[in-house]
Amino acid sequence: MSDAGTGAPREASVDVIQRELTAFARRARAAAARVHPEIPLVSYTLLAHIEEQRGCRATDLAAHYLLDKSTVSRQLAGLEKLGLVERRPAPEDHRVQVLHPTEAGLRVLATAQANRLAAYQERLKDWSSEDLDRFAGYLLRYNAAGPADLSGPR
Amino acid sequence: MSDAGTGAPREASVDVIQRELTAFARRARAAAARVHPEIPLVSYTLLAHIEEQRGCRATDLAAHYLLDKSTVSRQLAGLEKLGLVERRPAPEDHRVQVLHPTEAGLRVLATAQANRLAAYQERLKDWSSEDLDRFAGYLLRYNAAGPADLSGPR
DNA sequence: AGCTTTCAGTTGTATAGTACAACGGTTCTT
């Protein structure tokens, strides 16, 4: 069964969590770049979100990922150039563009997702289903607490 | 007690883990930049490692964080310019420089660490000690699997 | 010893990702 946990006091646990999440974050980019060199690859994340939402606006992406709208704008420009995303003017509001993955975008996304998942499957292959389930639960809970407040006191 | 976990099948858990870790990683940088704007701040991580190791070489840092040595070199140059790190030539081997935090470095580190920890404490304040402990354990286990292999098949 | 290989770190160059500020259109509110 679960072998996670060491009976450490609260502060120590928080410290470990902080440290390990940070370590993960640092490595994530380099790793991501290796998984799918084909797609510029933060873009991948945006594309995934667009697909999930079945169409969304640039502003939504910015809000969701805490990115500046200029950043999103440029990422989208890249995705469009690659033919992975399509912008459709919204008839209702001429300011907005509704974003949709193209066919090619969906394909790329599916492949990348499969690769990613395979990599994670491999990495987690020795974990019990119970541990996986709990770990997933904790991560959800952690992230659900709201995007911004890793930031602490400004 | 723990409310993590949903009884989901393996694949779904892995998918959630993948997704949530990625979400975290994406947000981490922006958040980090807010926590301590004073220190260029990946540098912070390197500084922390130097301190922990009680002196180490640039190459060690590169290996540990999967960074190119040029990257580390520049980061260190920055830290040195800020007076946070000191390079001491190794008497045994004139190629290497042993890195040590300066007094100022230790101070900055302590402050930053305190801020970070406070931010995490706040974010995790509603978690039970047991959940914290287990979450920490899972993260350790995940990261311990080795730095490189999020990358999957090259 | 002398030559070659290997290792540590720096520097040149290029790229992604990002932010902030300024701007041009568009829509909403008085």
Added chain:
DNA sequence: AAGAACCGTTGTACTATACAACTGAAAGCT
């Protein structure tokens, strides 16, 4: 209709990063 609020783009700048070429130092082999 005027002003405020909003959506997206573009100009500019900076951090983090990689790769490749290079210098200097140590180690290994004849």
